[in-house]
Amino acid sequence: MEPRPLSAPDEAWRIAMSLNYRQRDGTVIAVVQDVETGEVLMVAHMDPLAVFLTLVTGLAHYWSTSRRRIWMKGETSAHYQYVVEFKSDCDGDAVLLKVVQIGPACHTGSRSCFTSKYSHSLSSPLKLTADVLKGETLGGEKDEHVI
Amino acid sequence: MEPRPLSAPDEAWRIAMSLNYRQRDGTVIAVVQDVETGEVLMVAHMDPLAVFLTLVTGLAHYWSTSRRRIWMKGETSAHYQYVVEFKSDCDGDAVLLKVVQIGPACHTGSRSCFTSKYSHSLSSPLKLTADVLKGETLGGEKDEHVI
Known part of the structure; x- marks a missing residue:
């Protein structure tokens, strides 16, 4: 299986710009759910660039509030998240990603x-x-x- | 069906005190999932008292970042959430509630x-x-x- 884009770049940027980045460090909350089992795997944060990169690559990217930089899930662990569905909520300050999780989602190995x-x-x-x-x-x- | 406590008060307070309230306004992120379908219904925030009240009553309580007060889901709409399972994540700054949702979860009627x-x-x-x-x-x- 390969990751696939969810959007062309111009659409991705329009979606990224439409969200309400009122969470920590100017982010939206990202809830990550296993597309097959429905299990909630993790919660993270996304800034506009993380949203854009996620949509155009099909690989989940987040804003790290501790390292204060964008990171791609799996960039060091190879535990990538292939994003199948991306939803935003009623006030645009949270998004829901349904993913195919490669390996464990948690840094603890769970x-x-x-x-x-x-x-x-x-x-x-x-x-x-x-x-x-x-x-x-x-x-x-x-x-x-x-x- | 009736809501049921998940914990005695002393245990509930100990759990509430053990979390890491580093999100907006000194809260944890609460992800709310339908216990039967696995659908993610909403995302909200909880301060320590909201966690405590949720555990001792079995009814979901949150911190409203706009109104800056505790609220019980359903207090005006009667769209209560009966909490069946309460989990915290690996760094204690997010919790996952599996609930029986009475009526729609969203204020839009969805x-x-x-x-x-x-x-x-x-x-x-x-x-x-x-x-x-x-x-x-x-x-x-x-x-x-x-x-």
Whole structure:
């Protein structure tokens, strides 16, 4: 499989310019979802150039708030995200990317960055579970963040 | 169906205090996903008290960056979110809520806030579609935001 552009450059720039960059460092929030399973993999930030580069290359690019520069997901890890669908929300300050994730999405080695879980079952009587608080990890994945 | 707490108050406060409130106005990003379909419904912000109230009531609460106050989703619309699962990410600055959504999630009346779509098909030859740019809406939903 190869990444494919979602847009020609002029359209990509028009879309990039239409968003509302009111989040940290002048960005929009990017929610990244596995296109096949629907699992939410990670949350990141995009500045206008990251949006443009994502649309014209089909490879997810983000703004790093810690390194203060654009980065392409996978540029060092080869854990690329091939973007299949790009949506913006009702007020234009968040976008949703549906991707084919190559390898794990999280720098910890987990498939998803969201591994610290606190939940109850929909169908059972009230039964609180807090996997991480009990020191368990989910699905045998590495998990460096413990709530 | 009734909302159910995910946590006792002391645990809820400990979880709330463990997160990294480095987003706008001292918040974490909250991604909200339909527990049954996996559809991403909206993105919002939570301050520590919103996290605490969500966990102890089982009803999603957020920090409004425009009104600068806590609000419970559905407090005026009755479009409540019953929270079934609460996860935090690897660096604690984003959370993922899986919810039972009562009515539409978006203030525009759409099921999801993410309605402006730009995509290609995984399997077909390169075929760019930009539904909103062509003036179409998705699934007959109202859509006040056009990119």
